[in-house]
Amino acid sequence: MNEHLLGLEYCSKEEIESMLKAGFSFKEVLSRPIPKVPTLRGKTVVNLFFENSTRTRISFELAQKRLSADTVNFSASGSSVSKGESLRDTIRNIEAMKIDMVVVRHQSPGVPYFLTQCTDSIIINAGDGLHEHPTQGLLDIMTLQEKLGTVKDLKVVIVGDILHSRVARSNIYGLQKLGAKVALCGPPTLIPVQAEQWGVEIFYNIEDAIRWGEVLNVLRLQLERQHSGLFPTRREYAHRFGVTLEKLRQVDKEITIMHPGPINRGLELEHDLADSEFSVILDQVTNGVALRMAVLYLKSGVSTTEQAISQKK
Amino acid sequence: MKEFNPTLAKEIFIEGGRLVDPENKLDFQANILIRNGKISAIGSEIKAEGCEILDASGCVVFPGMFDMHAHLREPGREDQETIQSGCAAAIAGGFTGLCTMPDTNPVTDSRSLVDFIKSEAEKTMVDVSPVAAITKGRKGEELAEMAELVESGVVAFSDAPRSVAHTNLLRNALDYARMFNVPIIEVCEDAELAAHGLMNEGAMSTRLGVHGIPGIAEDIIVSRNIHLAEYTGTPMHLAKISRKKSVELMRQAKKQGIKVTCDVTPHHCLLTENDLANYDTNFKVKPPLRTQADVNAIIEGLIDGTIDAIATDHAPFSPEEKQVEILVAPFGSTGLETAFPALFTHLVRTSRLSFEHLLEKMIAAPRKILNLEVPQLRKGNNANLCIWDLSAFRTVVPDEFYSRSRNSIFLTATMYGVIKAVINKKHIWNA
Structure with missing residues (x-):
């Protein structure tokens, strides 16, 4: 087992399976009257967020609190970073305060690996640039397993801005390692060059993707991309790549809709679709906490899941 | 960053090196005598006459x-x-x-x-x-x-x-x-x-x-x-x-x-x-x-x-x-x-x-x-040459650079070719 969680590309199938399994165990913990275990009591976790994030940070923070860890939040604005301190100095200073784990989000790809080179703490990647967002990939898979039993041979389409998506990369690696079939759907300008290296199908309109797939993992369209000329208008994007009830009804099969949030309603997803029976979007959010508990626990190096959880019972 | 200390090269006898000068189509074993910054003699028979001797045996000398x-x-x-x-x-x-x-x-x-x-x-x-x-x-x-x-x-x-x-x-x-x-x-x-x-x-x-x-x-x-x-x-x-x-x-x-x-x-x-x-x-x-x-x-x-x-x-x-x-x-x-x-x-x-x-x-x-003169290993020319031991090797480490910076793309690589000396502008630098 890797010491850190840098990305699903670097995890074995077995590691991914053990994190998912632990995720389900922790989900049970969350359903108890007092959803808290002493697993990480005495451990200190720093949430080092150099990029704005509400959901992922709250999800990690809740996971830490449910595990009884001591948590500290560090955000780039108003910190020493805005005074010009280097990343290396920042991490070494934080480490000097005796911490065990660092959850990091940064706009530059490779920062989690960079941190492993300048600290002895355990590093959990909470999103590095366009590279990976492994806990999101894991919670997406967990949600699919929960609803559909297994992801083996499941056909999952990732829809939208693949080029700028760390969620897409983590999903591709994670799903494929567990035997799922993955396709990408989006305008060619938003699909990275040589995406075929991943052994994925590529669709340039949502109808084809819906005909092929059983799951649509719809990414958030970052609106500022429009100004860099990657697609003409929101209107045209919504028309060609937006998921609507009407388009879903054209096929005679059950389709599951996921979205990592926050949603642009009316753009990538039709207004009510996120709240429909197709959607597992809120399950993703719930599972996110359990899955992150699992990751923090497994990476912390404390005893086995069964023991950790049964202490409370 | 290492300290760089060249000295004046009045009279130097480079002994036993392999001289390579592609411009002159030269590749042979010979000694070189340098006087006042110029190559005053090249040949296997020439001898040092009480001047500084630079042992280049096993080394390659080129411009x-x-x-x-x-x-x-x-x-x-x-x-x-x-x-x-x-x-x-x-x-x-x-x-x-x-x-x-x-x-x-x-x-x-x-x-x-x-x-x-x-x-x-x-x-x-x-x-x-x-x-x-x-x-x-x-x-x-x-x-x-x-x-x-x-x-x-x-x-x-x-x-x-x-x-x-x-x-x-x-x-x-x-x-x-x-x-x-x-x-x-x-x-x-x-x-x-x-x-x-x-x-x-x-x-x-x-x-x-x-x-x-x-x-x-x-x-x-x-x-x-x-x-x-x-x-x-x-x-x-x-x-x-x-x-x-x-x-x-x-x-x-x-x-x-x-x-x-x-x-x-x-x-x-x-x-x-x-x-x-x-x-x-x-x-x-x-x-x-x-x-x-x-x-x-x-x-x-x-x-x-x-x-x-x-x-x-x-x-x-x-x-x-x-x-x-x-x-x-x-x-x-x-x-x-x-x-x-x-x-x-x-x-x-x-x-x-x-x-x-x-x-x-x-x-x-x-x-x-750039229309600049090409240095040559030739009698009468300015001494402008370097001497390398090509059978020796070393690892690229930051502390051994003469540059003020250390951002080498070859850091930690082990490479053949260790420089022994360089002569130019009437000066010699011994590694």
């Missing part, structure tokens, strides 16, 4: 190399490099001549800056040939005073590390430069296509989630520049090409007799985008490291003469700037101290390129492009 693309940072960023420290690094790498690039602060675009560089260079063992900016402040807006700059002694013009974006302005520069016998050196990159890119656009950038610099950013400017060179008739030199496509375009251009030459860096001959797998910023260079197919094409181009010269693109940066996340790290690697051992080890020892070919690209070719 000092020339780097036509070094960023020495002075004036402006003396914390990264100075003319003194850069020249010390050059000598330690076997380079007795180099071109300073104009991206100093202020930019080398006036006589006073050229005079300053030359006066600083006087104090070194290196023959320094300044390159001045094509446009004022390297802004790409209006021409620098090229005639005065030629009078003050620049050997070429370049806006390196930038390309001149406005084609009409570059065309004017080429037309204007026809009055002088100096080439225009262009770095070939379309700034718009390359914007935001950190590494080669391809399978690896997609995997790593790193914005890519597409190969066409180079191809388009190489093509444009070849057309401009053909149309204006002014000699043009394309610096640090990195693409198979560029090699093909150059091969074609040369066949058509267009006056265009080019160089590559050592790292583009040896490394690929895969070396960025761990986001190591020492591998973040421009042009970006490409693919194995590009590397193979470059070596092919070196062999068949399509690629004229090898230049280091020595680009020193402080650790504060370079040891940061890949998104903000500057592009560039130092190169003067590692160029020859890296190429000797990975191209010559592996029989991919002949020793003579390598020396030709690093001694005579760059000087010929």
Whole structure:
């Protein structure tokens, strides 16, 4: 087992399976009257967020609190970073305060690996640039397993801005390692060059993707991309790549809709679709906490899941 | 950073070395006697007459190399490099001549800056040939005073590390430069296509989630520049090409007799985008490291003469700037101290390129492009040479650099070729 969680590309199938399994165990913990275990009591976790994030940070923070860890939040604005301190100095200073784990989000790809080179703490990647967002990939898979039993041979389409998506990369690696079939759907300008290296199908309109797939993992369209000329208008994007009830009804099969949030309603997803029976979007959010508990626990190096959880019972 | 201590070379007897001088088609065992900075005798029978003896047995002696693309940072960023420290690094790498690039602060675009560089260079063992900016402040807006700059002694013009974006302005520069016998050196990159890119656009950038610099950013400017060179008739030199496509375009251009030459860096001959797998910023260079197919094409181009010269693109940066996340790290690697051992080890020892070919690209070719005299191992010539033990090897470690900076793309590599001594400008430096 890797010491850190840098990305699903670097995890074995077995590691991914053990994190998912632990995720389900922790989900049970969350359903108890007092959803808290002493697993990480005495451990200190720093949430080092150099990029704005509400959901992922709250999800990690809740996971830490449910595990009884001591948590500290560090955000780039108003910190020493805005005074010009280097990343290396920042991490070494934080480490000097005796911490065990660092959850990091940064706009530059490779920062989690960079941190492993300048600290002895355990590093959990909470999103590095366009590279990976492994806990999101894991919670997406967990949600699919929960609803559909297994992801083996499941056909999952990732829809939208693949080029700028760390969620897409983590999903591709994670799903494929567990035997799922993955396709990408989006305008060619938003699909990275040589995406075929991943052994994925590529669709340039949502109808084809819906005909092929059983799951649509719809990414958030970052609106500022429009100004860099990657697609003409929101209107045209919504028309060609937006998921609507009407388009879903054209096929005679059950389709599951996921979205990592926050949603642009009316753009990538039709207004009510996120709240429909197709959607597992809120399950993703719930599972996110359990899955992150699992990751923090497994990476912390404390005893086995069964023991950790049964202490409370 | 190591201390650099050359001494005056009054009388030196270099004994028992293998002398190699591709320009003279020489490769033989002989002694060399140097008196007052000149080669006074060469031969196996000559003897030392009470002078300093330099034992070169088992070593190779060849003329000092020339780097036509070094960023020495002075004036402006003396914390990264100075003319003194850069020249010390050059000598330690076997380079007795180099071109300073104009991206100093202020930019080398006036006589006073050229005079300053030359006066600083006087104090070194290196023959320094300044390159001045094509446009004022390297802004790409209006021409620098090229005639005065030629009078003050620049050997070429370049806006390196930038390309001149406005084609009409570059065309004017080429037309204007026809009055002088100096080439225009262009770095070939379309700034718009390359914007935001950190590494080669391809399978690896997609995997790593790193914005890519597409190969066409180079191809388009190489093509444009070849057309401009053909149309204006002014000699043009394309610096640090990195693409198979560029090699093909150059091969074609040369066949058509267009006056265009080019160089590559050592790292583009040896490394690929895969070396960025761990986001190591020492591998973040421009042009970006490409693919194995590009590397193979470059070596092919070196062999068949399509690629004229090898230049280091020595680009020193402080650790504060370079040891940061890949998104903000500057592009560039130092190169003067590692160029020859890296190429000797990975191209010559592996029989991919002949020793003579390598020396030709690093001694005579760059000087010929710049209309400079080529040093030779010949009686009566100035002593301008370096002595290497090519059977010895060492590992590249930061503490052993003469450069003020440590951002070497070859850090931790073990390479054959350990320099013993360099003689130039009546001085000798013993390693």
